[in-house]
Amino acid sequence: MQQPQTLISSVQRALRLVDIVADATRPLPVKAIARASGLSLGTAYNLTRTLVHEGYLAAEPDGLVLGARFPSLRGGSGPGVFLACVRQTLRRVAQEHASPAHLARYLAGEVRVVDSVDAVGAPRSDSRDDATHAAVSRQILALLSRDQRADYVARHPPLPLTRHAAGTGRALLNHRQPETDAPGARDQDSLAAWIAVPVRAPGLIAALAVAVPGNGIGADQGAVARQLRAAAAGLSSRLGAAPVTHSSKS
Numbered sequence: 001m002q003q004p005q006t007l008i009s010s011v012q013r014a015l016r017l018v019d020i021v022a023d024a025t026r027p028l029p030v031k032a033i034a035r036a037s038g039l040s041l042g043t044a045y046n047l048t049r050t051l052v053h054e055g056y057l058a059a060e061p062d063g064l065v066l067g068a069r070f071p072s073l074r075g076g077s078g079p080g081v082f083l084a085c086v087r088q089t090l091r092r093v094a095q096e097h098a099s100p101a102h103l104a105r106y107l108a109g110e111v112r113v114v115d116s117v118d119a120v121g122a123p124r125s126d127s128r129d130d131a132t133h134a135a136v137s138r139q140i141l142a143l144l145s146r147d148q149r150a151d152y153v154a155r156h157p158p159l160p161l162t163r164h165a166a167g168t169g170r171a172l173l174n175h176r177q178p179e180t181d182a183p184g185a186r187d188q189d190s191l192a193a194w195i196a197v198p199v200r201a202p203g204l205i206a207a208l209a210v211a212v213p214g215n216g217i218g219a220d221q222g223a224v225a226r227q228l229r230a231a232a233a234g235l236s237s238r239l240g241a242a243p244v245t246h247s248s249k250s
Helices: 009-022 030-037 041-054 079-097 126-143 146-155 163-174 221-241
Strands: 057-060 063-066 101-107 110-117 185-187 192-201 204-212
Touching: 009 030, 009 041, 009 057, 009 063, 009 079, 030 041, 030 063, 041 057, 057 079, 063 079, 079 101, 079 110, 079 204, 079 221, 101 126, 110 126, 126 146, 126 192, 126 204, 192 221, 204 221
Parallel strands: none
Antiparallel strands: 057 063, 101 110, 101 204, 185 192, 192 204
16 A cells, blocks of 8 residues: 655645746745635745745845756746746846946837846836946847837937937938947946946847946946946846746747
């Protein structure tokens, strides 16, 4: 007679919480994880605290993502894996440059910000968000085919505020190579120079961006671009090993 298997319920519950985080497209607060799992808030806190300690989950200011020890980060797929890879890169970039870091991607014909991480003492602002979108849009459009760029510019004509802005659409149509060593846009309030570099992986066309504080005078923008390209290359490599699926398709 076959003996009944002994199952450890606490392990089952912990794995269920990891699955919930792996299926999420945004960091999840513990309260949201508790609701999704049907566990009490106290149990969810105890389990997630242990999972964070062991490295299978990672705590972010806005919730939990998969941690560096989670096996799928070395070869799995899913929106949670994508988010964790992106968030870890953005966290390092924001700390390294003491400035908010952003990742945007080309998805269904649009340029969309996937995730952003603030740096300590350098929160985002509406004007910075506008400048960031301009920088990453230029970088992403440079990676598209001419027909894709023409379609995007036709649907999103630049605002005719200045002669430079009026000519942006024509420049984008003819632009072929990313200008990785030059700022992609400037925040008019702080005169921050935003630098964006490409991120490519199977099914993904994206751009990683960060700002040079102040007006950029005295800052080695070339060095910033090189550091940013190194971070982008690492992210591309990780996403290449972790295929981008459904909600992350370009």
